[in-house]
Amino acid sequence: MTTTALLAYFERVLSLTEAEKSLVAEAFQERKVKRRHFILQKGDVCKHHTFVVAGCFRMYLVDDKGKEHNLQFAIENWWITDIASFYAAEPSSLYIEALENSTILQLRKEDQVKFFDDNLTFNRIFRALTENALVNAHRRILQNISSTAEERYLDFLKRYPQFLQRLSNVQIASYLGVTPEFLSTIRKKMIGS
Amino acid sequence: MTTTALLAYFERVLSLTEAEKSLVAEAFQERKVKRRHFILQKGDVCKHHTFVVAGCFRMYLVDDKGKEHNLQFAIENWWITDIASFYAAEPSSLYIEALENSTILQLRKEDQVKFFDDNLTFNRIFRALTENALVNAHRRILQNISSTAEERYLDFLKRYPQFLQRLSNVQIASYLGVTPEFLSTIRKKMIGS
DNA sequence: GGCAGCCCATAAGGTAGTTTAAGAAAGCGA
DNA sequence: TCGCTTTCTTAAACTACCTTATGGGCTGCC
Structure with a gap:
């Protein structure tokens, strides 16, 4: 079962009922991505939350001079999503590229709303994930300027x-x-x- | 009523019932802070979410060489919290200082749990706030490196x-x-x- | 009203990090 | 296994930004 790692991940935050576990299996879709292939390119709207089951990704920006700047990496048990594009449903300015042959689990935005928006447990879990990401982002900003x-x-x-x-x-x-x-x-x- | 601005802020995300509005009035505490006074200092645990009703604040780090680095400003209708310290309940490495005489509304962590944790609407609102902050943080990181x-x-x-x-x-x-x-x-x- | 403290500007010399170029080593696809 | 692309390193010239120092203007305070 490919959602095993994801369920384990969620249960580190809060424990789930059997019904909630089924929801996860139903809502997330497995996908294989080959090295150097993209799951997001500049101009696309980011429509999925992506959880990495196996492999490695990078998310990066290409600036005016054509230079690439890595914003984030993701390996097993990490999430990788352009949240700015995802939440605002705007075209992304970023690329997400597989650095190795990889396996991922993806949650479409519509399915997040459909399956999880009314569920208090998943609201708490997704809030905790976002808080965690925000703490890391703040640490990185501090480091960059100091x-x-x-x-x-x-x-x-x-x-x-x-x-x-x-x-x-x-x-x-x-x-x-x-x-x-x-x-x-x-x-x-x-x-x- | 000092929570007017805060309620208006919340209702830009989701509308609230009268009962929920009362909860806000009950949970948040008003406080006045004079210019150059601190609402958080290095070593303290950050115990409040702070919403700025009037005035201006900065949150900053002091590095090994004694230099200050501003991480964030906040004026009317902004939030200012050291989320790393708040969520992990660890001593903060930051200072939050009033740059003007100010009025704030504070929510203690215990009260957030007590009043809002079981409430789906507030879970969504706080998740939206965090998502928003994360989007801003990502933009700033990108800018810093590019x-x-x-x-x-x-x-x-x-x-x-x-x-x-x-x-x-x-x-x-x-x-x-x-x-x-x-x-x-x-x-x-x-x-x- | 005068002093203290802060804020802004300017300039000279120094350091962290970039650019360009070039060569050797290692991994990858066919 | 060959050829190609990518990777790592080194070096020299260059640029962005820092440090230190100085002076003048503004504001708040007794």
């Missing part, structure tokens, strides 16, 4: 060691907001000391 | 013109993540062109 690139890299290594083996330095540099060349000099300096 | 200080300043002017008259350039510079001196050179350059 730390150097080296400090951010060290924090990234400590906080997400599981990403190190799966992501190239190009991807990590883009997430930290520096060029791969500069990340390379940071790494060199760290090994030296 | 824009220059000048671009961020221009966007700040466009997005929050009402802040211009009320905040010093020192406060704005700290929000943008640059020194006041550099903001001054940006402003000079803009006038010249």
